[in-house]
Amino acid sequence: MSHSTHHGVTLEDPYAWLRAENWREVMRTPSTLPADIAAFLNGENDYADAVMAPLSTLRDTLFAEMRGRIAETDWSVPTVDGEYAYGSDYVEGGEHPRLIRMARADGEMLSEGDALPDTEVLLDGNLEAADSGYFRLGGIAHAPDHKSIAWSADRAGAELFTLSIRDLSTGADTVLFEDVTPAATFAADGKTVFTVALDDNHRPCKVLARSPSTDVKTVYEEADPGFFVGVSRTLSGRFVVIDSHDHETSEAYLIDADDPLGEPRIIAERRPGEEYDIEHRGDQLFIRTNRDAEDFRIVSAPVATPGRDHWQDVVPHRPGTFIVSMNVFAGFLVWLERENALPRIMIRRLSDGDTHSIAFDEEAYALGMSEGYEFDTETLRFSYASMTTPTEVWDYNMATQERRLRKRQQIPSGHDPSQYVTRRLVARASDGAEVPVSLVHHASTPVDGSAPCLIYGYGAYGITIPAAFNANALSLVNRGVVYAIAHVRGGMDRGFDWYAHGRREHKENTFSDFVAATDHLIATGYAAPGKVAAQGGSAGGMLMGAIANRAGDRYGAIVAEVPFVDVLTTMLDDTLPLTPPEWPEWGDPIRDPEAFHRMKGYSPVDNVAAQSYPAILALAGVSDPRVTYWEPAKWVARLREHATNDPLIVLRTNMEAGHGGASGRFKRLEEVALVQAFILACVQPSASA
Numbered sequence: 248m249s250h251s252t253h254h255g256v257t258l259e260d261p262y263a264w265l266r267a268e269n270w271r272e273v274m275r276t277p278s279t280l281p282a283d284i285a286a287f288l289n290g291e292n293d294y295a296d297a298v299m300a301p302l303s304t305l306r307d308t309l310f311a312e313m314r315g316r317i318a319e320t321d322w323s324v325p326t327v328d329g330e331y332a333y334g335s336d337y338v339e340g341g342e343h344p345r346l347i348r349m350a351r352a353d354g355e356m357l358s359e360g361d362a363l364p365d366t367e368v369l370l371d372g373n374l375e376a377a378d379s380g381y382f383r384l385g386g387i388a389h390a391p392d393h394k395s396i397a398w399s400a401d402r403a404g405a406e407l408f409t410l411s412i413r414d415l416s417t418g419a420d421t422v423l424f425e426d427v428t429p430a431a432t433f434a435a436d437g438k439t440v441f442t443v444a445l446d447d448n449h450r451p452c453k454v455l456a457r458s459p460s461t462d463v464k465t466v467y468e469e470a471d472p473g474f475f476v477g478v479s480r481t482l483s484g485r486f487v488v489i490d491s492h493d494h495e496t497s498e499a500y501l502i503d504a505d506d507p508l509g510e511p512r513i514i515a516e517r518r519p520g521e522e523y524d525i526e527h528r529g530d531q532l533f534i535r536t537n538r539d540a541e542d543f544r545i546v547s548a549p550v551a552t553p554g555r556d557h558w559q560d561v562v563p564h565r566p567g568t569f570i571v572s573m574n575v576f577a578g579f580l581v582w583l584e585r586e587n588a589l590p591r592i593m594i595r596r597l598s599d600g601d602t603h604s605i606a607f608d609e610e611a612y613a614l615g616m617s618e619g620y621e622f623d624t625e626t627l628r629f630s631y632a633s634m635t636t637p638t639e640v641w642d643y644n645m646a647t648q649e650r651r652l653r654k655r656q657q658i659p660s661g662h663d664p665s666q667y668v669t670r671r672l673v674a675r676a677s678d679g680a681e682v683p684v685s686l687v688h689h690a691s692t693p694v695d696g697s698a699p700c701l702i703y704g705y706g707a708y709g710i711t712i713p714a715a716f717n718a719n720a721l722s723l724v725n726r727g728v729v730y731a732i733a734h735v736r737g738g739m740d741r742g743f744d745w746y747a748h749g750r751r752e753h754k755e756n757t758f759s760d761f762v763a764a765t766d767h768l769i770a771t772g773y774a775a776p777g778k779v780a781a782q783g784g785s786a787g788g789m790l791m792g793a794i795a796n797r798a799g800d801r802y803g804a805i806v807a808e809v810p811f812v813d814v815l816t817t818m819l820d821d822t823l824p825l826t827p828p829e830w831p832e833w834g835d836p837i838r839d840p841e842a843f844h845r846m847k848g849y850s851p852v853d854n855v856a857a858q859s860y861p862a863i864l865a866l867a868g869v870s871d872p873r874v875t876y877w878e879p880a881k882w883v884a885r886l887r888e889h890a891t892n893d894p895l896i897v898l899r900t901n902m903e904a905g906h907g908g909a910s911g912r913f914k915r916l917e918e919v920a921l922v923q924a925f926i927l928a929c930v931q932p933s934a935s936a
Contacts, residue, residue, distance in 0.1 A: 385429025792851025
């Protein structure tokens with residue numbers, strides 16, 4: 248039994264022993280997990296295998312269905328850059344993509360239904376993964392002179408990447424960096440590569456630069472343990488951008504791409520609560536910022552004098568219309584905005600200010616845009632999907648407003664959108680807030696209160712869960728399950744205010760919003776009482792833990808994937824991965840008594856009580872640096888100890904992977920099939936027979 252006292256309150260943790268003292272080593276080498284802890288996790292896995300054994304046929308069927316919706320040989324729409332077009336493809340049976348390139352003309356012509364032209368394979372993920380139990384391909388960037396690529400890979404699941412540069416004339420790799428983030432950025436010389444190093448607590452903290460013939464140089468180091476660092480390059484190619492930020496404050500620096508080892512130049516010094524990001528065109532910087540603009544605005548400033556005193560409005564702030572991101576091209580400013588939980592793309596011609604939008608008519612849909620590689624272009628690439636429409640990739644001429652469909656997501660086993668119905672509902676929360684709910688169901692599913700339902704939620708970090716196409720969910724929907732997404736507070740679905748009222752002192756809103764969405768689905772006939780399953784992962788897994796404690800009677804099953812459930816203990820330990828950067832999101836319980844008591848009131852592990860609980864499936868990864876494996880392990884142990892109704896509680900820990908679960912496009916489906924079989928067994932037993 249572990250004891251600790253904070254702000255006059257003594258906390259007891261009978262399962263603290265599940266945290267390995269050598270957890271840093273375990274993340275790199277999972278086999279070093281102490282024997283007693285390994286025995287506990289393996290014992291839980293054995294139990295999971297035993298109780299799920301009767302569902303093996305269903306799992307196999309689900310896996311086969313989901314695999315049948317994936318094109319064995321597939322390709323991404325190539326993106327042009329100079330004389331080449333770069334993309335990726337999959338070979339039959341391949342778990343990992345290959346990076347390919349082709350002649351520019353071939354890449355520009357390639358469209359839906361075409362066979363790939365002659366391509367050059369620059370990197371084959373399947374070959375690289377051959378000797379690894381776990382393999383995740385990270386970022387890949389090609390040099391401006393097209394003579395090399397920088398690529399990274401994680402071989403343990405701990406998100407510790409090794410970054411190499413490959414000479415494309417010989418195929419030879421030179422390792423440049425170890426234990427870095429996946430992204431790589433080239434300087435203008437085509438040799439110098441920038442990346443970000445991780446410290447002992449897994450925090451991205453240093454920008455490093457190196458070429459195959461030079462030593463590593465630290466270009467920038469962040470002293471504040473609560474800040475993360477990133478590095479990128481403006482589309483214009485003129486500058487390398489260093490970004491340092493936490494969840495509510497940011498600061499950026501410029502490095503001349505022609506002088507990669509030069510001194511970084513600050514844009515505007517950090518101010519608490521103010522965020523900004525930048526792009527470049529000519530002698531101007533374009534800056535997306537929340538300064539005096541809760542839902543963000545876009546301003547410009549001279550490259551020579553980029554500070555706040557010189558910021559001039561380009562796209563003024565409009566309360567309730569959240570500016571999500573922006574791209575700047577030679578002739579156009581493009582931004583993605585969201586209003587009332589629906590996105591649209593705005594395009595402004597910079598020569599005369601003429602502005603138009605790209606929007607769609609469905610009740611709920613997802614829209615995204617790609618920056619591409621070229622600055623001086625009239626082509627914008629965007630993607631569109633809805634809960635019934637597979638993802639479509641379009642090229643859009645910003646000058647003529649002509650669209651060209653480049654590719655539609657293939658569903659080899661077949662998909663008829665007319666057989667499905669998608670809706671956007673609005674649930675009223677306990678404080679009157681209107682919570683959007685997106686859903687899809689089969690056209691034959693009755694909306695009379697008899698159908699089972701799966702409702703998904705996240706609600707943290709301002710992340711918006713799009714109403715996008717989910718091919719895997721069709722296996723549930725085709726069996727009569729209504730699949731819904733609750734756009735709860737904590738995301739930015741309805742602007743920054745929606746996020747602000749779902750974090751820190753307002754975190755309770757995330758939980759009550761989800762329950763309100765559940766109740767609304769039942770009240771409107773989209774869900775049957777007692778036949779509702781809930782699902783969430785990571786911070787959404789914390790949401791699952793909270794509703795299990797507070798409203799478990801609403802649900803027949805809860806699935807919590809890598810769930811952040813030991814919130815209070817984790818936020819009290821600043822030696823754990825990523826804890827200091829999380830304080831702006833949740834609060835600092837070490838220094839702030841109010842934050843301590845608030846977290847103590849909702850932290851799932853700390854609020855497990857002697858009461859009835861629904862069936863629960865928890866998934867974990869032993870090398871997970873974001874939600875350490877012992878959080879779900881401790882939660883499950885407490886649930887088993889306190890539940891009064893002997894519910895089915897299952898913990899499955901991947902002993903070779905981390906936060907993202909199994910690697911590979913097919914291997915990952917095994918975990919999805921496990922989850923879906925569990926859900927069906929709990930809320931639609933006839934489908935699992």
